[in-house]
Every structure is written in structure tokens, then in C-alpha cells.
Amino acid sequence: MSAAVYAMASDTLRDRLRPLCEADLEQVLMWRNAPEVRAVMYTSREITPAEHAAWFARLQRDPTKRTLIFDADGEPMGVVNFTRIDAASGEAHWGFYVRPGAPKGSGTRLGRLALAEAFGPLSLNRLIGEVLASNEASLRFHRKLGSEREHILRAHHRDGDTVQDVHEFSLTRASWLRARAADERAHAFSGDAS
Numbered sequence: 001m002s003a004a005v006y007a008m009a010s011d012t013l014r015d016r017l018r019p020l021c022e023a024d025l026e027q028v029l030m031w032r033n034a035p036e037v038r039a040v041m042y043t044s045r046e047i048t049p050a051e052h053a054a055w056f057a058r059l060q061r062d063p064t065k066r067t068l069i070f071d072a073d074g075e076p077m078g079v080v081n082f083t084r085i086d087a088a089s090g091e092a093h094w095g096f097y098v099r100p101g102a103p104k105g106s107g108t109r110l111g112r113l114a115l116a117e118a119f120g121p122l123s124l125n126r127l128i129g130e131v132l133a134s135n136e137a138s139l140r141f142h143r144k145l146g147s148e149r150e151h152i153l154r155a156h157h158r159d160g161d162t163v164q165d166v167h168e169f170s171l172t173r174a175s176w177l178r179a180r181a182a183d184e185r186a187h188a189f190s191g192d193a194s
């Protein structure tokens with residue numbers, strides 16, 4: 001895993017995750033319906049405003065789901081969804097996207113905070129991500145963040161006439177802690193820790 005992944009650089013000090021609120025809904029629907037985001041989701045058709053509002057209402061009363069907005073330097077830049085949160089087993093799935101046109105590096109910043117949320121406040125032991133085989137950026141992204149591919153779910157996803165494999169990745173709390181400690185040591189050693 002890259003030493004840059006978990007390092008706390010000065011330009012990321014104002015990054016944060018916060019709960020999705022009603023005022024975010026219009027913007028989030030625009031991002032979610034952008035062609036480049038829809039194309040890599042299980043549900044690739046356009047979501048209507050009514051469906052979006054109903055999803056938000058369900059979210060408020062579902063303890064197995066949490067949706068967070070990623071603010072980068074105070075500006076909304078992406079979305080993180082934790083789903084199938086199982087407090088007993090300490091497992092959950094996650095999904096995410098950055099806003100169309102987000103600066104390079106935004107995904108890594110979002111991912112780093114999402115992992116800290118998963119293994120900190122959410123107290124998970126294992127975080128699972130499912131990625132369409134055609135989504136090269138996300139396959140690489142998961143590996144960059146230290147996730148390991150555990151299974152290939154063959155022909156798991158059908159969208160119209162297209163059938164494709166889904167790659168299931170997971171990251172454990174223990175590996176995340178190890179990687180974070182190694183990055184902190186590397187940065188302390190290189191003098192970047194001040």
C-alpha cells in the first residue's frame with residue numbers, strides 16, 4: 001500500500017465526512033445520475049427525484065445503512081454509503097463516488113476518511129466492496145487503499161444485454177491498523193509528521 005494513502009497532509013486538514021442532510025439531496029441526485037457514476041452502479045438507470053426522496057426517508061430509519069457526504073476543504077466532493085451494517089459480526093459493505101469533475105486525489109482523500117469511519121466510530125472488523133469487472137478505476141482504487149480481492153462473482157451482474165463479473169474486495173481492521181501504523185512510521189522517519 002502506498003505510504004501516501006494514510007498520511008495526514010496539510011491540505012487535507014479540512015476534509016471531513018458528515019451525515020447526508022436534506023439540503024444535500026438535489027446535488028447528490030445530480031452526481032448520482034451523472035453518466036460516469038450511473039455506468040458503474042448496480043442500478044444504472046436515472047433515479048427520479050421521488051425515488052431519491054423515498055430512499056432518503058428510508059435511510060433515516062434504517063440502522064443498517066449510513067450515508068455520508070465528503071467535504072473537501074469545506075466543499076461537498078463525494079458520497080460514501082455504508083450498507084448491510086451488521087453490528088454483531090462487525091461487517092458492512094461500502095460504496096462511494098466523487099462528484100463529476102472532482103480534482104485528482106479526491107477519491108483517495110474520501111477513501112482514507114471512510115476507512116477511518118468504518119474502523120473507528122462504526123467499530124467494524126471487515127469492510128466489503130463490490131466492483132463491476134469493467135470498473136478499472138475502482139478496482140485499482142480498492143487495491144491502493146489496501147483492500148484485497150477475495151472472490152470473483154461470475155456473471156453476477158446483468159444490465160440489459162450485458163452480463164459481467166463482480167469483484168468482491170475486503171479490508172480488515174487489523175490490516176488497516178497495520179498499514180496506518182507503517183505509514184505513520186514512514187512519515188515520521190521522513191520528517192513529514194510535524
Ligand SMILES: CC(C)(COP(=O)(O)OP(=O)(O)OC[C@H]1O[C@@H](n2cnc3c(N)ncnc32)[C@H](O)[C@@H]1OP(=O)(O)O)[C@@H](O)C(=O)NCCC(=O)NCCS
Nearest residue numbers: 040096097098104105106107108130131136137138140141
Ligand atoms: C473510483 C473513484 C472514487 C476514484 O476517485 P479519484 O478522485 O479518481 O481517485 P484518485 O485520484 O484519488 O485516485 C485513486 C486511485 O484510483 C485509481 N484510479 C483513479 N482513476 C483512475 C482511472 N481513470 N483509471 C485507472 N485507475 C484510476 C488509481 O489507482 C488511483 O491511484 P493512483 O493515482 O495512485 O494511480 C472515482 O473514479 C469515482 O467516483 N468513480 C465513479 C464511481 C465509482 O466507480 N464508485 C465505486 C463503485 S465500486
